[in-house]
Amino acid sequence: xxxxxxxxxxxxxxxxxxxxxxxxxxxxxxxxxxxxxxxxxxxxxxxxxxxxxxxxxxxxxxxxxxxxxxxxxxxxxxxxxxxxxxxxxxxxxxxxxxxxxxxxxxxxxxxxxxxxxxxxxxxxxxxxxxxxxxxxxxxxxxxxxxxxxxxxxxxxxxxxxxxxxxxxxxxxxxxxxxxx
Numbered sequence: 535x536x537x538x539x540x541x542x543x544x545x546x547x548x549x550x551x552x553x554x555x556x557x558x559x560x561x562x563x564x565x566x567x568x569x570x571x572x573x574x575x576x577x578x579x580x581x582x583x584x585x586x587x588x589x590x591x592x593x594x595x596x597x598x599x600x601x602x603x604x605x606x607x608x609x610x611x612x613x614x615x616x617x618x619x620x621x622x623x624x625x626x627x628x629x630x631x632x633x634x635x636x637x638x639x640x641x642x643x644x645x646x647x648x649x650x651x652x653x654x655x656x657x658x659x660x661x662x663x664x665x666x667x668x669x670x671x672x673x674x675x676x677x678x679x680x681x682x683x684x685x686x687x688x689x690x691x692x693x694x695x696x697x698x699x700x701x702x703x704x705x706x707x708x709x710x711x712x713x714x
Contacts, residue, residue, distance in 0.1 A: 621704035
C-alpha cells in the first residue's frame with residue numbers, strides 16, 4: 535500500500551472522513567448549487583484610508599444571459615448604491631475615481647447558469663519608475679463564482695453574495711474612514 539493510498543484509507547475510516555464524503559456526494563447528487571468565494575479584504579483595508587466618495591460602475595458580460603436570469607444593470611446599480619448609502623459610504627454624484635466595480639458574468643448554457651461575480655475598488659496609482667505612469671488598479675477585491683441548477687437559485691445566491699461583498703467593503707471602508 536502506497537503512502538497516498540494509506541492516507542485515503544485512513545481518511546475514509548475516520549468518522550469525520552465518512553461524513554465529509556457523504557456530504558460531498560449528496561451535494562453533487564442534488565445538482566442544486568456549486569459555488570465558491572474569495573474575499574481578500576484584510577490586507578487591502580489600509581488602501582481605503584483617506585478615500586473620498588466612490589463611483590459605482592456595473593459591468594455585466596453577456597448581458598442577454600444576465601437579463602434572462604433576472605439581472606439588469608440599472609437594478610443592480612440601484613441595489614448596490616442604496617446599500618452603500620445605508621451603510622454610510624459616501625457616493626460620488628458623477629463619474630469619478632475611485633471606482634467600485636460590480637461585475638456579473640453569466641453563461642446560461644442548457645438552463646444551468648454559471649456565474650462569475652465580483653466587487654472591486656479601483657483607484658489611481660502612480661508607478662515609482664523613471665517614467666511614472668498613472669494607472670487605475672484594483673486595491674480591494676472580493677470575488678465569487680457558481681454553477682446553479684436554475685435561474686432562481688442563481689439569482690438568489692448571487693444577490694446574497696454581492697450584498698455580503700458590499701457589506702464587507704463598507705465595513706472595511708468605515709473602519710479606516712470613521713464617520714464624524
